[in-house]
Structure formats: C-alpha cells, structure tokens
Amino acid sequence: MDIIRNIPMMTIILSLFSGSLCFVLKGKAARFYTIFYEVILLVACGFVLWYIVTTGEAVTYSMGEFPAPWGNEIRAGILEALLAVLFMIIMICSVLAGYRYIDTDLDESKVNLYYALLNLMTASLMAILWTNDLFSGYVFLEILTLTSCGSLIVREIGRTTLAAVRYMILNLLGSGLFLLGVTLLYDLTGHLLMVPMQETIAEMAQDPRLFMVLTISTGILTIGLSIKSGLFPFHFWMPDSYGWSTPTSASILSSLVSKAYIVLLIKVFYRAIGISVFERMPIKTILLVLGVIGMVVGSLEAMHANNINRMVAFSSAAQVGYIFMGIGLGGIAGYTAAFFHIMAHAVTKSMLFLTTPRLAEVSDNSLLFKKLQSSALRNKEAGFSFLIAALSMIGIPLFAGFSSKLQFALAGVESGSHVKLIVVILALGASSLLNAIYFIRTLIRIYSDPHQTVHKSNIRTHHSLGYIFPMFILGAMNLFLGLFSWVVIDLIEQGLKMFG
Amino acid sequence: MKLKEWKDRFFRWLDGEYDVMENIMDGSLEPDEGHEKRKHVIKEEHEKMKASGISQTVISMERKGFYQIYLAVAIVSCIALIGVLLYTVALLPQYGQENPRAVEVSDRYIEHGLEETGAVNIVAGMILDYRAFDTLGESHVLFAALLCVMILLKKDKKNMDTRFDDYHMILQDEYFDVSKDTVMREVGKVIVPCIFVFGIYILLNGQNGPGGGFSGGAVLGAGLIIFETAFGFELVDSVFTAKVSMLISFISLTFYSFAKGYVFFMGANHLHNHIPKGIPGAILSGGLILPLNIAVGLVVACTMFGFYSLFKRGSIGGV
Numbered sequence: 035m036d037i038i039r040n041i042p043m044m045t046i047i048l049s050l051f052s053g054s055l056c057f058v059l060k061g062k063a064a065r066f067y068t069i070f071y072e073v074i075l076l077v078a079c080g081f082v083l084w085y086i087v088t089t090g091e092a093v094t095y096s097m098g099e100f101p102a103p104w105g106n107e108i109r110a111g112i113l114e115a116l117l118a119v120l121f122m123i124i125m126i127c128s129v130l131a132g133y134r135y136i137d138t139d140l141d142e143s144k145v146n147l148y149y150a151l152l153n154l155m156t157a158s159l160m161a162i163l164w165t166n167d168l169f170s171g172y173v174f175l176e177i178l179t180l181t182s183c184g185s186l187i188v189r190e191i192g193r194t195t196l197a198a199v200r201y202m203i204l205n206l207l208g209s210g211l212f213l214l215g216v217t218l219l220y221d222l223t224g225h226l227l228m229v230p231m232q233e234t235i236a237e238m239a240q241d242p243r244l245f246m247v248l249t250i251s252t253g254i255l256t257i258g259l260s261i262k263s264g265l266f267p268f269h270f271w272m273p274d275s276y277g278w279s280t281p282t283s284a285s286i287l288s289s290l291v292s293k294a295y296i297v298l299l300i301k302v303f304y305r306a307i308g309i310s311v312f313e314r315m316p317i318k319t320i321l322l323v324l325g326v327i328g329m330v331v332g333s334l335e336a337m338h339a340n341n342i343n344r345m346v347a348f349s350s351a352a353q354v355g356y357i358f359m360g361i362g363l364g365g366i367a368g369y370t371a372a373f374f375h376i377m378a379h380a381v382t383k384s385m386l387f388l389t390t391p392r393l394a395e396v397s398d399n400s401l402l403f404k405k406l407q408s409s410a411l412r413n414k415e416a417g418f419s420f421l422i423a424a425l426s427m428i429g430i431p432l433f434a435g436f437s438s439k440l441q442f443a444l445a446g447v448e449s450g451s452h453v454k455l456i457v458v459i460l461a462l463g464a465s466s467l468l469n470a471i472y473f474i475r476t477l478i479r480i481y482s483d484p485h486q487t488v489h490k491s492n493i494r495t496h497h498s499l500g501y502i503f504p505m506f507i508l509g510a511m512n513l514f515l516g517l518f519s520w521v522v523i524d525l526i527e528q529g530l531k532m533f534g
Numbered sequence: 535m536k537l538k539e540w541k542d543r544f545f546r547w548l549d550g551e552y553d554v555m556e557n558i559m560d561g562s563l564e565p566d567e568g569h570e571k572r573k574h575v576i577k578e579e580h581e582k583m584k585a586s587g588i589s590q591t592v593i594s595m596e597r598k599g600f601y602q603i604y605l606a607v608a609i610v611s612c613i614a615l616i617g618v619l620l621y622t623v624a625l626l627p628q629y630g631q632e633n634p635r636a637v638e639v640s641d642r643y644i645e646h647g648l649e650e651t652g653a654v655n656i657v658a659g660m661i662l663d664y665r666a667f668d669t670l671g672e673s674h675v676l677f678a679a680l681l682c683v684m685i686l687l688k689k690d691k692k693n694m695d696t697r698f699d700d701y702h703m704i705l706q707d708e709y710f711d712v713s714k715d716t717v718m719r720e721v722g723k724v725i726v727p728c729i730f731v732f733g734i735y736i737l738l739n740g741q742n743g744p745g746g747g748f749s750g751g752a753v754l755g756a757g758l759i760i761f762e763t764a765f766g767f768e769l770v771d772s773v774f775t776a777k778v779s780m781l782i783s784f785i786s787l788t789f790y791s792f793a794k795g796y797v798f799f800m801g802a803n804h805l806h807n808h809i810p811k812g813i814p815g816a817i818l819s820g821g822l823i824l825p826l827n828i829a830v831g832l833v834v835a836c837t838m839f840g841f842y843s844l845f846k847r848g849s850i851g852g853v
Binding site for chain 1: 618619621622625626627632633635636637638639640642643650663664665666667668670671672674675677678679681682684685686688690691692693780781783784787788791792794795797798799800801802803807
C-alpha cells in the first residue's frame with residue numbers, strides 16, 4: 035500500500051491541473067467536473083489519513099530526486115490529513131449548497147473562471163497543509179490570496195469590489211510581512227526546509243544576539259499571518275468581504291482560507307522555529323492578549339450589526355480570537371484546543387454562511403433583521419440548519435462549540451498559571467454570554483411571527499436536495515464533533531506528536 | 535455624567551427593563567417613517583454635494599482630524615518598522631562569519647549543480663530542478679492573476695451599463711483601435727521580428743545563460759503588444775484568438791504539472807528517471823529545464839498579452 039505515500043503530491047498536481055482545465059471548460063461542465071474531482075480528492079485524503087493512523091508514522095515525501103536539505107519536501111501527518119479531509123468535505127458542501135447562487139450572482143461567461151479559481155484555491159490549501167518548506171508555503175499563500183480576492187470580485191457589484199480592494203491591500207501587506215520574516219530566517223539559517231531550519235535554530239538560540247533576531251523575524255512573520263487570518267485589531271476587513279460575496283465564497287473564505295493561514299502559522303512555530311524555542315519568546319503572551327480582546331470585541335461588534343451576514347462575519351472575528359487564545363496558552367492542551375476549534379468553527383461557520391442567503395431569499399432578498407422576521411417559518415429547512423449552527427456557536431452541550439470551549443477551559447487549567455486561567459475563563463464566559471445574546475435574539479426573530487404574516491402562500495414548499503444534503507453532512511459533523519469529541523481530540527494529540 | 539448614564543443603563547439591563555439591541559434588531563414589517571426621513575436627508579445632502587462639485591474636498595475637510603491622526607500613526611509605525619528592521623540587520627552575522635550550517639545548501643548548489651541538473655545556469659537548475667515545486671506554484675500565481683483580471687475586466691452584462699454614453703461604441707473593438715499611425719507601422723516592421731527572435735533566444739537559452747521562461751515570455755509578450763499596437767487588432771485576432779490563447783495556457787500548464795508530477799513521483803520512489811540530461815552547454819541539455827522554460831514562457835506571453843488586451847478593450851481576441 036506504499037502507493038498511498040504518493041497521494042499528497044498527487045492531490046496538489048491534480049488540483050492545479052483542474053484549475054487550468056476549468057479555464058477551458060464551459061460553466062456547467064466546470065461545475066460537474068469540480069464536484070467530481072473534489073469527491074475523488076476527499077476519498078484520497080481519507081486514504082492518507084487511514085494509512086498514517088495505521089502505520090503510526092508521518093509520510094515524508096521529497097519532491098524530486100534531491101533529498102531533504104536540497105530539494106523541496108512535503109510531509110503528511112495525522113493532523114494534516116485530518117484537516118485535509120475536513121477541508122474537502124466543507125469545500126464540497128459549499129459548492130453543492132451554493133452553486134445556485136453562483137449561477138445567479140455571476141455572469142454566465144465567468145462561471146467557469148470561478149470554478150478555476152476554486153480549484154486553484156483547493157490546490158493551495160492542500161499545498162499549505164502538506165508543505166514542509168517555508169518558501170513553498172509562501173508561494174501557495176500568494177495563490178490563496180489572489181484566488182480568494184478573485185472569488186470576492188466575481189459578483190461584480192460595488193460593495194464586493196470595494197471589499198475585495200480592501201481585502202487585497204491588507205492581505206498583500208500580510209504576505210509582504212510574512213516574506214520579510216522568511217527572508218530574515220533564511221538569511222540566518224541558510225535553510226528553507228523546516229526540519230533543518232529547526233535544527234539550526236536550536237543551535238543558534240543559545241546566543242542572545244541571534245535569539246533577538248529570531249524573535250523579531252518570528253514576530254514579523256506572525257503579524258503577517260495574523261493580518262491575513264483576521265486577528266484583532268486586523269479584523270475590520272471581515273464583515274464587508276464575507277457579508278456581500280457569493281455564499282460559496284463567504285463560506286470557504288471564513289471557514290477554510292483564514293484557517294489555512296493559522297495552520298501555517300502553527301506549523302512555523304512547531305516545525306520551523308521549534309516549540310521549545312518559541313515558548314521562550316514573548317510572542318505567545320501577545321497572541322493570548324490579542325486573542326482574548328478579539329473574542330470580546332468581535333462579539334460586541336456583532337451585536338451592533340443590523341444585517342445578519344455582517345453579524346455572522348463579526349462573530350468570525352471573535353472565533354479567530356478563540357483560536358489565537360489557544361495558541362497563546364501553548365502546551366499540548368492549548369494547541370489541541372486551537373486545532374479542535376479550527377474544525378468546530380469551520381463546520382459551524384460554513385453552515386451559517388450557506389444558510390443566511392436562503393433566509394434572505396424568502397424575505398425580499400434582504401439580509402436586514404427587519405425583513406428577516408419569521409423567515410425560518412417560511413423556509414423551514416434553512417431555519418433548522420441556522421438553529422443547529424447558532425446553538426453550536428453559543429456553546430450548548432451536544433454541539434461542537436461546547437466541546438471546543440471545554441477544551442479551552444481545560445487548556446487554561448493546564449497552563450499552570452492562575453492569571454491565565456482566570457483570564458481564559460472570564461473571556462470564555464463573556465464571549466459565550468455575548469454570543470448567546472445575539473444568536474438567541476436572531477433565533478427569536480426568525481422564528482417568531484407577531485404580525486401573523488406567514489401564510490400557506492409564502493411558505494417555501496419546494497425542498498431542494500442540493501441544499502438539504504450538504505446541510506445534513508455539516509450538521510452531522512457538528513454533532514459528531516460535539517458528542518464524540520474524544521475521537522477527534524485523540525487524533526489531534528497523536529498528530530501533534532508527529533507535527534514537530 | 536456619561537459614566538452614570540452607563541451605570542444606569544447597565545442596571546436597567548440587569549433588571550430586564552432596557553434592551554441593548556433595541557434599535558438594531560427590533561422593528562416591524564411596517565415601513566419605518568424615521569428611516570425614510572433619514573434616507574431622504576442623506577439623499578438631499580448627497581445631491582447638494584454633487585451639485586457643488588467639491589464632494590471629495592468636503593469629505594476630507596470633515597474628516598480632517600481623522601486623517602491627521604491617521605497620517606501621524608502611519609508615519610510613526612513606518613519609522614518604528616524601519617528602526618526595528620535596521621536594528622535586526624545590524625544584529626545579523628557578517629558576511630563570511632555565518633554559521634557553517636547556514637551555507638551548506640548554497641555550497642551544494644554551486645559545487646554540484648552542473649553535474650546534478652545538467653544546466654550551466656545554476657539559477658535555472660535551482661528553480662526548475664532542485665526547487666521545482668516552488669516554481670510550479672509560481673507559474674500558477676500568474677495564471678491566478680490572469681483569472682482575476684479576466685473576471686474584473688472582461689466585458690459582460692454585469693459590468694457594462696447601457697447608461698454609458700458610448701455604450702454601443704465600447705462594444706465594438708474598432709473604438710479602441712489606434713493603429714493608424716504610419717511611423718508606428720514602419721518602425722514596427724523593423725522592430726517586431728527582432729523582438730520575437732530575441733525573446734525566443736532568451737527562452738531557449740535559459741539552461742545555458744541568463745534567461746529562462748519568465749524573462750523570455752515577458753519579451754515575447756511585449757513583442758506581441760507592440761505588434762498589436764502597430765498593426766491593429768484584426769491582424770492579431772485572425773491568428774491569436776481567445777480560444778488559441780486559452781488553449782496555449784491550458785496545454786502549457788498541464789504539461790508543466792504532469793511533467794513535474796512525473797519527476798516528483800520518480801524521484802521520491804527512487805526510480806530511474808528516463809529524461810536524458812544531455813551535454814552541458816548544448817541547447818538540448820539540462821533535462822526537463824528547456825521544455826519547462828518553453829511552457830512557462832508561453833504562459834507568461836499569453837498572460838501579458840491577455841492583460842494588455844483586457845485593459846485596452848475588455849476582451850482577449852475579440853471574445
């Protein structure tokens with residue numbers, strides 16, 4: 035079964051090829067092809083996960099005949115394979131639940147270009163997950179930036195163009211800072227592959243002079259990636275970009291793209307810098323503080339939104355804060371919580387972004403809360419999926435959100451510092467309370483009907499399987515992460531051991 | 535005063551009398567009169583501003599305080615970043631005093647590059663053989679950029695507005711055609727063949743000297759642009775249609791992906807790679823470097839010409 039070792043490389047090559055193939059296909063053919071090949075990719079990633087779990091060893095694969103320090107390399111461990119499977123599931127669900135909007139939001143002649151962008155995005159997500167090399171990470175990060183920008187502007191309305199311009203400027207700033215950090219690290223260590231770089235850094239970190247340079251370059255790199263993933267105070271591009279783009283883009287950008295940057299950041303900390311060196315740097319504490327502030331500020335801003343998509347987008351900012359809090363806590367428990375939350379949030383947020391347009395559709399195509407009154411009664415399946423996702427966001431037991439909040443609290447206990455524990459518990463409490471306020475308010479609004487406006491005539495009776503099926507998958511995954519969280523947490527802990 | 539108000543609100547909220555989100559989420563399906571009124575006022579102000587013709591100035595005058603603070607913060611953070619970076623550079627080890635581990639990779643490239651890749655040009659050997667995965671990504675960055683520009687600028691029903699004064703003229707390509715200049719044509723006749731030959735030379739000699747896919751492709755693309763400016767769209771469109779351009783990009787990128795996929799597969803599994811390395815210095819040398827350079831060059835040329843064409847008339851090859 036050693037052929038499975040080749041699969042990570044093949045997923046990247048196949049996705050790049052699919053990008054250029056969709057460029058020459060017609061719109062509809064491109065959609066069918068995209069779904070077909072994404073299912074293949076999902077199965078392939080599933081095989082990789084199964085192979086690594088059974089053999090218990092990470093797969094290191096050199097890209098070409100030249101071994102580690104000279105040629106490129108990719109590496110697949112449990113964590114990467116698990117995230118790849120999750121990313122593919124969400125990708126498929128987003129395309130399935132959103133293609134109707136892609137057909138209406140986009141001009142007919144540009145639908146195939148959108149799918150080409152999606153496939154390139156998949157390629158870069160896969161490459162960022164598998165890569166074992168800092169510069170490959172940067173190259174595919176660039177592709178990810180460009181393609182996500184393109185997936186915003188496809189709607190061609192003023193607001194998305196404006197949002198895309200802002201998104202691009204901030205993301206390019208982030209890429210630039212990341213490149214600067216990589217350059218400094220390369221100048222210092224002479225390596226771009228993460229493992230030899232870590233060995234060299236471990237030697238150099240003894241020298242206080244060089245440790246200072248290491249801290250500054252890691253800091254610059256961290257700022258770059260946190261701008262791109264939307265950590266407080268760099269989260270203000272989120273509401274416009276997520277709120278007005280076509281639902282598939284919003285779902286993929288919020289649940290996969292911004293998470294991929296965080297995964298790359300953790301990979302840099304773990305594999306390129308070395309976790310023992312990184313723990314000595316002050317960056318960790320800064321990330322903890324910014325994460326905690328982001329959790330509260332994001333939720334407060336979400337309360338002030340008068341548009342449901344903007345509210346969900348601001349809540350994304352808060353959730354990114356959670357993940358950075360996990361990184362800031364550090365230790366196995368902290369990173370486990372961060373990775374678990376990456377998964378839980380990806381599953382939940384994609385569900386919310388794919389649901390809101392369905393609610394708007396039965397409310398005069400308006401996303402304003404005013405118009406959304408009793409919309410869940412008019413479109414029952416959309417209302418129900420919003421209910422599940424909202425309960426998970428608040429952190430009701432049984433759902434994924436609860437398990438991840440529990441993990442954060444445990445990480446706080448295991449951090450061994452009273453101050454950190456108190457800060458984490460208070461932040462979790464405040465953020466959950468605020469989440470509950472605005473999500474329960476929204477639920478009441480969409481489920482209540484004070485003016486008796488719901489009649490048989492305006493209830494949507496046409497059930498589209500293309501929506502129910504992906505929502506069922508996402509909801510089931512949400513419940514699975516909530517009820518059987520130990521399975522996933524066990525896998526994450528095993529994966530973290532291979533990650534370093 | 536303010537603090538007291540907040541305190542008061544907080545306790546009323548605890549008692550359940552005050553609702554923080556009163557004005558945000560509440561509301562009925564009946565039209566809100568206040569909202570309409572506010573909308574009207576905003577519209578009037580907008581009209582007034584439009585009529586006075588100094589809208590931009592008015593806005594910046596209003597926000598002058600904000601911009602001053604913004605400018606100050608921007609300058610301070612730039613200076614801080616410059617300072618930090620200068621400080622870091624000063625701390626870096628000096629030339630020749632690096633850690634011995636830090637130069638092992640570049641030493642290997644310089645010492646064994648020729649025999650391992652078969653390319654005289656070490657840079658070409660490095661980007662297309664040792665670190666080919668990065669370059670594979672890099673050529674797709676260009677492709678992604680082309681996709682974005684096409685989405686943004688290609689003429690379609692959504693970004694064309696019948697209210698444009700010259701709507702019907704924009705639809706025709708002749709509207710943008712400026713190739714009526716005799717000087718341009720005569721110079722073009724001399725210069726264009728030279729540029730093409732030079733571009734092909736750079737493209738084919740990437741493995742032996744300075745050059746390669748990206749630079750050769752850029753020269754070829756520039757040649758196409760000059761050709762088009764001198765002789766008009768019609769001549770170029772008769773050969774280089776949208777379909778041809780798309781097919782060239784597709785075939786080159788597919789060839790690139792699969793050729794590299796083959797090399798990765800063979801290399802990682804320690805199988806014998808059937809691609810001959812050739813004699814260093816000859817045109818046919820360096821293994822896959824020459825074909826990959828040609829593929830990259832074609833993509834770059836198509837992309838450059840595509841950008842130009844999209845910016846000029848909103849379509850590639852008249853489609």
